[in-house]
Amino acid sequence: MNPVATPFFFYLLSAMALISGVLVITRKNPVHSAIALIFTLLSLAGLYLMLYAPFVAGVQIILYAGGIMVLFLFVIMLVSVSRVERESQFNKQWLVGIAATAALGVLFILVYAKGKSVFPERTVQLPEQLNTQQVAVWLYGTYMLPFEVASLLLLVAIVGAVVMAKKRI
Amino acid sequence: MVPITTLHYLVVAAALFVLGTIGVLTRRNVVIILMSIELILNAVNLNLVAFSRLYGLHGQVFAVFVITDAAAEAAVGLGILIAFFRNKETVNMDEVDLLKW
Numbered sequence: 001m002n003p004v005a006t007p008f009f010f011y012l013l014s015a016m017a018l019i020s021g022v023l024v025i026t027r028k029n030p031v032h033s034a035i036a037l038i039f040t041l042l043s044l045a046g047l048y049l050m051l052y053a054p055f056v057a058g059v060q061i062i063l064y065a066g067g068i069m070v071l072f073l074f075v076i077m078l079v080s081v082s083r084v085e086r087e088s089q090f091n092k093q094w095l096v097g098i099a100a101t102a103a104l105g106v107l108f109i110l111v112y113a114k115g116k117s118v119f120p121e122r123t124v125q126l127p128e129q130l131n132t133q134q135v136a137v138w139l140y141g142t143y144m145l146p147f148e149v150a151s152l153l154l155l156v157a158i159v160g161a162v163v164m165a166k167k168r169i
Numbered sequence: 170m171v172p173i174t175t176l177h178y179l180v181v182a183a184a185l186f187v188l189g190t191i192g193v194l195t196r197r198n199v200v201i202i203l204m205s206i207e208l209i210l211n212a213v214n215l216n217l218v219a220f221s222r223l224y225g226l227h228g229q230v231f232a233v234f235v236i237t238d239a240a241a242e243a244a245v246g247l248g249i250l251i252a253f254f255r256n257k258e259t260v261n262m263d264e265v266d267l268l269k270w
Contacts, residue, residue, distance in 0.1 A: 006172070006173055007172070010173045010177065014181045017181065017185065018181070018184055018185065021185055021188040021208055024192065024201070024204055024205065024208060025188060025189075025191055025192035025195075025196060025201065025208075030201055030204075034204065040185075040208065040211065041211065044211055044215060047178070048215075048218050051178070051218050051219060051221070051222050053218045055229065055233075056214070056232045056233065059233060060214075060236065064236065064239070067240065068239065071243055071244065072200065072203070072243070072247070075250060075251065076200055078254075079250060079260050080260075084198060084259075084261065087197075087261070088197065089196065089198065090195045091195060091262065094194070094195040097191065097194030097195045098195060100190075101190045105184075105187045108186075109183075112179060112180060116176060119175050119176055119179075119223070131226075131229075134226050135229055135230060135233070138227070143230050143234075146234060150234055150238075153237065154237065154240070154241055156241075157240070157245050160244075161248035163248075164249050164251065164252045165248045165251045165252065167255070
């Protein structure tokens, strides 16, 4: 089944992602930044769906927009001070930072302009109904060891977060 | 209209990466710096998923791993932020100078 109006949705979702990305790094109030970040994450989930990756899109919505952003909002409520909003939002090296990033952007543009032919035009038609099953087969087959290491990483992160946030250890 | 190729997705991902880098390098608020890191990780994820269209499902599996890392990083980073806020009553990055001399 051929998708309909793919270019339109691609440009819509990309524009949403980029505009909310700009809002994330320019808003004064961290809560507004968090809401803009949620919009970026949701439009990226849409882009994943357009790339025939429904499992990653679901994980993106459940874990990122549902889990990590709630964590962010909790911490914003714990540490937010209204004094911060009146202070300068950008540090003293902002000009150097933007110059360095502009250099990085130029590098990206050069690489993509020169290496356009490297990326093949073909697209593998992945069977979309079996996406989740196939990801699971890879996760529990070839990528078994990284999977276990990831679980260990999460355990260490839980312990570390609790230790960090505890009043006295 | 031009059909959407992998390159289109890569350009969007590069733009998101640059935005995240600007946020990390220029903002003072630690919470927003952590959010910019999430932007960077999402740009990487978009690259991985876009390439999984060309080279099979490895990219999607790695995107799942990157999301796991993002969760761990957010938890530890926000824990550090809370510990820091308890000591100094601020969330500004340039006031984290305990290890400077």
